[in-house]
Amino acid sequence: xxxxxxxxxxxxxxxxxxxxxxxxxxxxxxxxxxxxxxxxxxxxxxxxxxxxxxxxxxxxxxxxxx
Numbered sequence: 001x002x003x004x005x006x007x008x009x010x011x012x013x014x015x016x017x018x019x020x021x022x023x024x025x026x027x028x029x030x031x032x033x034x035x036x037x038x039x040x041x042x043x044x045x046x047x048x049x050x051x052x053x054x055x056x057x058x059x060x061x062x063x064x065x066x
Contacts, residue, residue: 023059030055 005013013033020026034052038045 027052027056027059 016029017026017033020029030052034048035045038048
């Protein structure tokens with residue numbers, strides 16, 4: 001995983017997520033953040049993909065698979 005965010009980076013991502021007004025916009029921001037957080041770590045990326053797929057499914061009102 002990459003180094004922790006600086007205060008400026010944290011503020012930028014907090015602002016971006018706060019500005020999302022729809023699930024679609026929020027999902028896009030979360031996927032972008034996940035890619036950044038995973039960096040070149042394929043295992044971390046895979047875990048984040050599973051997490052975000054589950055969140056996306058739940059936001060669509062569908063029941064996630066176990």
